[in-house]
Amino acid sequence: MTDAPQRTRGFQLGRAFGGRIIVQPSTLLMLVLLAFLFSTGGGAELTRRGFTIGLILAVLLFVSVFLHELSHAATAKALGREVHEVVITLWGGHTSFDARGLTPRDNGLTAAAGPVTNLVISGIAYALLATGLFDVTLIDLVGGDITGYLIIQYIAIANLILAVFNALPGIPMDGGRVLESIVWAVTKDRWKGVIIAAWGGRSIAVGVVLFALGAPLAQGRTPQLFDVMWAGLIALILWPAASQALRAAQHLSKREVVTAGSVMVPAIAVPYTSSVDDALAAATRSGAREVVVTGADGAVAGHFPVAVGQAVPAESRGATTLTSVLMPTPRGCEVSPTLGGEELVGALREWWGRTDGWVVVEHGRPVGVARLSDVTEALQ
Template sequence: MTDVPRPTRGLSLGRAFGGRIVVQPSTLVMLAILAFVFATNGGGALDRRSFTVGLVLAVLLFASVLVHEIAHAAAARAFKRQVHEVVLTLWGGHTTFDARGMTPTVSGVTALAGPLANVALAGIGALALASGALDFTFVEMLEGDLTAAGIVRYLVYVNLVLAAFNALPGIPMDGGRVLEAIVWGVTGDRYRGVRVAAWAGRVIAVGVVLVALALPLTQGRVPGLFDVMWAVLVFVILWPAASSALRAAQALGRRQGVFAGTVMVPAIAVRFDATVEDARTQAHQAGAQEVVVISADGAPAGHFPVTLTDAVPPEQRGAASLQSVTMPLPRGAAVPADLTGEGLQVALREWWGRTDVWTVAEAGRIVGVVRLEDVMKALQ
């Protein structure tokens, strides 16, 4: 991310590692839905007590998600990244931070921090239960027995599930970002990493549906409405997210292959006091299509295509000054030959409206000019 995102609307719960903790209104809707599901999970009647138990379990689930997201924020902060927000949403949460100059290590470690936090919580809970100090029965807790041991076992279970699900190696899960970082680090191509992780996310989305339908069969029963709904719900979350990441990676990957040096028009630098004939001769000898006019102080001051000199009568070219064919060029409108994709677009954006041509330099020597029209075609 290159800019601070617009603040998310919702209930603010304070700050964590410099970023706002925000609860979106849709989260409250999900809390109510989960409370109902937990309250009626055992087939019992829905009453005030069972709904209260269900609501407590739902809140503990989202608390675990919050710890997961705060771990992302902590990892980002450890890499000296500015944390913008930690947001709880209808389907979980997300953390935003300054992602400029991202590296495979920063991306992978930050993504991995979330599942590791859930594993740590589950481990702490398991140690507490193993100590023998707590007496628990998970089924009784769902029926209304809110024992301390029951709550701890529930937290262990929930955090293990959160860790396992988020560790799946496919976008949009954290494991997908880790896979992306590994491929990125090995190949040096970030967008190849995204493509691999996005395809893995698609495979996982299909796999979830197959597992949801096959699991009941292994138990000797036909998949019910709940099994199908659960599978479809997860699929419609995972598949679009993975597909969106894949499309973005394909587009951005193509852009990364666009260098200023590959879209430029070959050019030659000529002093301002040269004649049109001098410029034509030097350009033809160098195989250049453009001429960059250098001012007395050595800076590019203008340019013109060599073909423009065809309009000057041959008998006048030896005496005609370059002013007759030169178009002005703003001082500083230049890019290096090795500037690529997004960086090229950002550099040119600073000049949009003031010029549509930039000089291209390599090893301190002008080798071409970049035209806005050519860059936009290449980036599309």
């Protein structure tokens, strides 16, 4: 989720809640694969009728996934965020939106909207089944039929499974994002929430495989190859996604402790009318390693390291003006010592190549110089 995300490649079907609706070509491959699996499940012979029924069920599953993703987009839009894309992919889908200034509430509500939508769809479908009005032939297919009851029953079960699976407390599931938001809200540390939720995702990946192997063994039978393959496939999706989130959180959490104040070099401010000798004397008294020079209007005009001033011959320092050692500073490059996180990174991008450092100002008084090279090193 970025300010200007790259466009996802695929077929654009329109827009919803301001975002593009994209279907990736790989989705068609998954539809065919699911149709084959649905039609041959339980060892049934592949037939035209069976494949058609399987394709209908696969399409209904992806419609449920699409509604799941639309609910994410609708919630993000309702919370005042710009929706970029709603993407249907080989393994399901994802929704991207503007995440600048994201809060635990917005993160949690947007994530929870998906499973809640599937749960509502499942509840409606089960309510319709209870009416008894749908046990009629819906489609005639090559000498067989699909009843409305079976279609709605499938929708109810599929959406219930989607709701439960996505509610599991681990990244990349929506439940993992909800867990992340809860930890974030309690600890005030977003990345701690991501790390805990990522470990939850890893645990679920392992648990899926153990269940696929252990459940049959507990019943005294040998695990089926099909079940083991599906469990392994799910684990191969969950584990890398959770691991990527874990690595990202461990890296990005460093940004939270890096501030302009934490990397700055102590500085003392002197007026431009001072001599090098005066500036060095002031720096010695305050223990500063940088000298910030202010102009006639009191604004920062530039700075120089104490070592540069000391390089001026001692007998000449009293008569040497600061303009001879000054490194000019562009207007506006003063920052607060508390500048950190994404704002620090954004400021670094803005000023890189325009100045060698920021003047750190606290309570209207320059207190240090944060060299951009030091900031970059601290963030790595």
